[in-house]
Amino acid sequence: MKNASAKTRISTRALLMSTAFVGTLLSGVASASAETLTVWSGYPEMAPFYEHVAQGMKASHPDLDVKVEAIALREHEKRVALGLTGGGQEGVTVIELSGSTATRYLENDLLPEASDEVSAFVKDEKNFSKFFSDSASYDGAVYGVPLFRGQGSLYYNTEMFAAAGLTAPPKTMEEYSAYAEKLTKRDASGKATVSGWSLRLSGGGQGIAEKFWTNLHQFGGAILVPAGDGKWKPDFANEAGRNALKQYLANIFTTKTVSPEMPADADAFERGQTAMFIRESWVIGDIAKKAPDLKYATAPLPKGSIALPTNLYVAGEDADIGWEFAQAANSPENLVWLLENVGWLPNRSGVDYTSVTGKQPAFAAFVNYPQGYEFFTLPAIGPIEEVLTRVAAQLVIAFGDASMASDDAKIDAFLKKASDEVVAILDREGLAAK
Amino acid sequence: MLKRKRFIFAMLAILPTLAIFAYVRLYPIADTLRLSLYQWxxxxxxxxxxxxxxxxxLMGDHLFLDALINTTIIAFGVLALTIPMALVIAALIFHRTRSRMAGFYETAVFIPHVVSLVPAAMAWKWIFDARLGPLNALLDFFGIPMQNWLFDPVLSVICIIVLCSWQALGYAVLIYLVGFKNLPVSLYEAAKLDGASGRQSFWHLSIPMLKPITLYVSVVTLVSGFNVYAQAFVLASDAQGAPGRQVRVLVLDMLENSFRNYRVGYAASEAVVLLVIVLVLTLIQFSMLREKGKA
Structure with missing residues (x-):
């Protein structure tokens, strides 16, 4: 009886083990037959878009398994640096990168060239203007597929404008400061409780310098300008730089319309803690989700804006499915979905976006800008991140120095020091103009 | 002969562990030393x-020098705050060992050490918030001017010291408690018979006898203080609505140079400087506390 029971136990165990073995084998076979594609994004809000694209590909690729891994941009940059150099990622990976960041990888042959079909698609001016196809190319060859761009405009709270007696958005940088003063709400002690104009004054990373560059651009300056023969030079230790920095300092220390510790950026705008700020189009989608009742409008900037193109690159063996995904992301249906649901501006031309822009007038400032509106982008050079990070570190010091606000000589000395540091970086990399 | 065989057996037994240790511990250090001499x-x-x-x-890089100064201040600040506080708290808890609440005291002090760093740092970020934080509300209640804790260059460093100390305290208290429990009771009884007060016993018996524990806790605290990163990162994280001043610390500077500026050789040279500093300080602590401890 005992033996029989033991036998039963053994045979039950054998059955279970066999089942587990066969199950493992079958799941292995199943996973081997399925196509796996990983999407690395630096913008968490883009995850639903890539999932939407994957869903659309289900009809032609029923076995396609798309894993969307969208994380914060700075972490994404580290992941790409380690992933592309260390290898080890399985299958095909579609990588979202700005054109300026991708240059590093292209210089070192870490990303493959696009197929002839994809190149033709990208180079076709009916699909992309030269600005965007160039941003996805290196040495004349196409390596990526343009997707969306970051482009700034002014967001302003129309109710706060009306309460302050303002009927139109500011059109000059002088008006920005004047408006900020009128829009700032203060407590009994005179301390600002709602900032008139939210400026990026603190935090980590290069964002502070990018935002400063946008303001600097309105005054005719730039952090870097091309100097011919692939060389670059800083262009902010001058009157434009002084005006831009002086405006920041005046708002912080003189008129006190904003301070570093005040809530800032899109979150503050959505909560009614700031009256206006400059940001990219994704904020429209963000407001729709987080503050649908917010009364706001957008307006082009006085002179022009940053346009930071982001492209899709493909890494891994048998990359065809990756390129197919990148092209599918650029289908008119998907691009309209992107604009409507996420808010990032698609780069592809010839697509009818009126169904979205008609419903959401805030997009108008991003697409219907005035004649002669001047765009700038980050230079596609290796040390661009280092340049911006170091300028940002310097700017944070300036934003905390009240004595600079009314001292032009001190501002000039500060800008000269920051400019010299940029030249030293360019010089080290062999990129400085003589 | 038998001894030799035993020795060989012991060596063979320990070899796999040594090999793994060499691969995961010594090789990265050696490779970092090598990389610091290259431009990569x-x-x-x-x-x-x-x-x-x-x-x-590095010697002329103001960001590195800022990071070095900040990190050193934070590491020594955490050490100066943690060790005396841990010693006193451990003594108080030990004194109340028979209390029904002893377990609660130990757990309450140790919890910050096991709490996940990011949510804890977010909570501290709220405490230090210039506008909505309870710390400023308290200052205001007593008529003291409110402070920009996370934005002032000095205060933001102090905030990191407080956060790191709060986390390190639990571990230090736990180790000190183990030390207290191993101290010979007879000595205290003798001291009591000689008329020593509790405070005198603590000062003249506990502190000298706990020197090996103090050595261990201070080395661990100082080394982790020099490796501070996440606290500085979270307190100034890029959350758009409430950023803070980015206190530059060495590990943050290394990460930035490695993965944003793509200068791994340069970042490796920073790591070497950090390694040398920590090694020298550890040796100093050993020489200061161990020798006196022996005497």
Missing amino acids: NILSKNKPFIGLANFRE
């Missing part, structure tokens, strides 16, 4: 040898 951007196959050029550049 992580992406390029070309890796030219540049000797000590990275170290020369």
